[in-house]
Amino acid sequence: MSLFKKNLLFAAVICLVLVFTAACGNSKDSNSGGKSAKDEPKEQTLTDAKGKVTIPTHPKRIIAPYLEDALVALGVKPVAQWAIGDTVQDYLQDQLSDVPKIEWNLPLEQVMKDKPDLIIFSSPGAIQEGQYDKYKKIAPVFVYKDATFADWRKQLTTMGQILGKEDEAKQKISDYDKKAADAKAKVKKAIGDDTVAAIWVSGGKYYLFEKDRFSAKVLYDDLGIKAPSLVENLPASQPQWNPISLEKLSGLDADHIILVGPKGDPGFKALDSSNVWQSLPAVKAGHVSTFNDPSNWTVNGIIASEKTMDNAVSALTK
Template identity: 30%
Template sequence: MQKKTKVTSLLMLLLLLLVAAACGSKEITPDTGGSVTNTEEKSAVNSPSAEPNKEKDSSAKTRIFEHAKGKTEIPTHPERIIAIQYTGAMLALGVKPVGGDNEWSVYPLLAKEWEGIEHVGDPWTGLNLEKIIELEPDLIVTHAEQTYEQLSKIAPTLFIPWLQYDVREQITVFGDILGKQPEAEAWLERFDAKVEATKQQAGGIIGSGETVAIVNVRPKNQFIYGDSAMGGYVIYQALDLNAPESIQRDVLDQKKAALEISLEALPDYLSSADYIFLSVLEADGGKERAEEVKNSALWKNLPAAKNNHIYALDWNTYFTTDPLSTEKQLDTFAGLLSAIKK
């Protein structure tokens, strides 16, 4: 009973501090217009790295970790972690956070591993700060700058901007954060073997001189994707498939997650694509709009359309860019390659 009263008092005190801090901050709402959010294109000014304790004692309970917001003292082996956006990296290393943001729990590739993780809201529609406090985390990792200060008042918090690291780098960084370096090395070995096997399969189907493009159609706009999201890492980075020259120049070389284009510009980016991988955000009229695009003369006159070389990338399968999802996307893409071969 005494413990419960103490926890309740702590909850009330922290919530009062968080409310006071939130009063001076500007509310950030989710992007409802279908455009690529800041998290897809944001880069960091600092690189997280571990800084050994001065005593260099391997049995030390805490250590200093440098990240994009400075240096934070974190547990050497954290046990109760809240993961905002980075759940997939932790799950890949066999670490299940006690809480995670709701946004990523809906994607099918993570469904099984997500079981048992408490939902704590998401930074765009609102984190459940009371829930986070109740979970008594000893470490929080987030990609959302606007809630960093609030979270850091609850527990040691690391700020790692999204897409600062590719899949391999995420595993290395989180192996360090979690004290799971051997597991990270083992994961990378398995991942590299899977990449090589899928690359051999792709090489037998898509020629070395052929090009592929990733197109995303939404309710009000459309995008050409680069090599970090919507299957881009698997297609361009892992499997080394080639992009058309215009996509290489305007998207990949510019390190853009995605480039919004007009319908009229579709031929500028897709007329030299031998294969097109199409993803559709079906909600809010996106499915109907995609049908309109595919039935347009602009689309039908594309070489890939004439040659029946357009293949669907399921939004929920390929939207996620964490290590665990990417590993499973390789299996899914291998199945897609088999369909192309037929």
């Protein structure tokens, strides 16, 4: 055999040995170094408002009334969605239009019919008195702490832990903050230091958003918009949101007003015929914008906040 052929044969043998060694090493790593889906625990233990709770690692059938925003943001559909009669969270219906409704107080019979493998409550107060143990007999239960539910960032982060999607939750928050920074710059360029107030029109009554109420936090915190003196002097928001009279609104010196309320609400007609309303600086200047889907304004959630941000930018930069 020639020297050339011997060298060629030797090189071929070496290559085969290296390939075999690498394959064995990779097989060993995949078998012992990583976790397969089969090896992953089927349950996880977390801390909620009730203490330590054990829930499925990857729940498939979830009921989470008034937490659908966080679910949808992380790509999960519940088996039933929160409702009061026929009223649902309208801003989420592009994603949830085919999801059955479940009454806000979660009737036990309906919960059993939906066969959840996890039930999530927005707060301890959201559970009907004496029903907690009954729900636990149907499926594991996770209960948000009040402070966690009130802050959509914490709300989404916790949902990421529940669903095993912590990285996705972090990325969603990061993307939101970048969008907010861009929107803030646009609004600042458009209105400078002008003040803005938001009013919810419902059932012929008027609800002035406090600085810390629902999506008003998008205006005053995320977008850095200045609040008028009437809003600045309001006390911190309380669970019971009381309407404000037209007479009290006479002191609203905002440069811009955003009205949110369903089309045809009698409150809008009353404003048109009110001398108090017509005398407000923003109204006289033509700086009033109206949005007829108020649902994203009255919820704490990342999707709701994004929609509110879009509303604010369209209203204030036109």
